Amino acid sequence: MDRDAVVDAVALLQRAPVLAACRGGPTDRSTIAERAGVSRATAYRATNALTERGLLARGADGYRVTGFGRAVLTHVESFEEGMVGARRLAPVLARVDAPELVSNTHLFTDATVLTADPSAPYRIDQEIAGIVADTSREMVGVTTTFGSPTVMERTYEVIRSGVAVEWVLTRAAFEGVLDQYADGHGELMAMGTTATYLVEDPPLDVAIYDDTLVIPGYDGESGTVTAMATTEDPDAVAWARGVFEACRERADRLG
Incomplete structure (x- = not known):
């Protein structure tokens, strides 16, 4: 297994709540922090990292999820559901x-x-x-x-x-x-x-x-x-x- 890929996947899982907070449309950082349950500083770092990776796009009215980000979020949520189900079973x-x-x-x-x-x-x-x-x-x-x-x-x-x-x-x-x-x-x-x-x-x-x-x-x-x-x-x-x-x-x- 590629170690870098594992590290990257873990980082995406940690930032998934921030990504999900932008799913409804352009969202400002204060709203992102509230929806994701994180501090403003964490929201700032996460939105920067996700934008650099192409998962978020920044506009005048806030951040929105890109097509790539939406695909990644779908897989992250599927993984999380699988893990929850596996623990229960x-x-x-x-x-x-x-x-x-x-x-x-x-x-x-x-x-x-x-x-x-x-x-x-x-x-x-x-x-x-x-x-x-x-x-x-x-x-x-x-x-x-x-x-x-x-x-x-x-x-x-x-x-x-x-x-x-x-x-x-x-x-x-x-x-x-x-x-x-x-x-x-x-x-x-x-x-x-x-x-x-x-x-x-x-x-x-x-x-x-x-x-x-x-x-x-x-x-x-x-x-x-x-x-x-x-x-x-x-x-x-x-x-x-x-x-x-x-x-x-x-x-x-x-x-």
């Missing part, structure tokens, strides 16, 4: 090292993340079961393992109520479901509102319950969910639906 990312998730952490800046708590061992299961129970329209997803008895019981109840389901499973997950819930699965497979698919090596597990996205992180030894991210962000849900649809396209439908 850290417990999940510790268990889900999937490129598709790593490159889309910016979609999870407002996600809720739960981790396993020895003092409340069923906390995550109860949360998932609650989300499943509140589902009224559809459930779609990709999974490499099957849920706990509590989650599976709620899932079957919801499916029997008429909620549409499309699920992509690995062979191992499907065999696990059959082993534990053979009778129930056979009943649900016969319903016109369900569709099950088998696929090899899905990129990650995702589940969409109506408008809620769940990203589980499993313990490598026990297979239990030890971290979970949930969000209703429309862009995150749309991304997860794309992951599901891509897996479904290369999967084999059962029944």
Whole structure:
């Protein structure tokens, strides 16, 4: 990695609030300092540096962002969103090292993340079961393992109520479901509102319950969910639906 490029990038990140303060049009230094939350001296130095770099242009009525500056600001803000999302998802990312998730952490800046708590061992299961129970329209997803008895019981109840389901499973997950819930699965497979698919090596597990996205992180030894991210962000849900649809396209439908 180019050391000079890293130093330059850090400087741009530090001055991004000043650049953003000028985005609405020509802005004087007093207003820039107020909007950016910096001193007048800092605003003075930053506007000079950003003007020299061609990110700001100075006119009689103040500073404005150039096209180059607008492009840089877009990338800076995208980077910041990605970092915020990555920090929030850290417990999940510790268990889900999937490129598709790593490159889309910016979609999870407002996600809720739960981790396993020895003092409340069923906390995550109860949360998932609650989300499943509140589902009224559809459930779609990709999974490499099957849920706990509590989650599976709620899932079957919801499916029997008429909620549409499309699920992509690995062979191992499907065999696990059959082993534990053979009778129930056979009943649900016969319903016109369900569709099950088998696929090899899905990129990650995702589940969409109506408008809620769940990203589980499993313990490598026990297979239990030890971290979970949930969000209703429309862009995150749309991304997860794309992951599901891509897996479904290369999967084999059962029944």
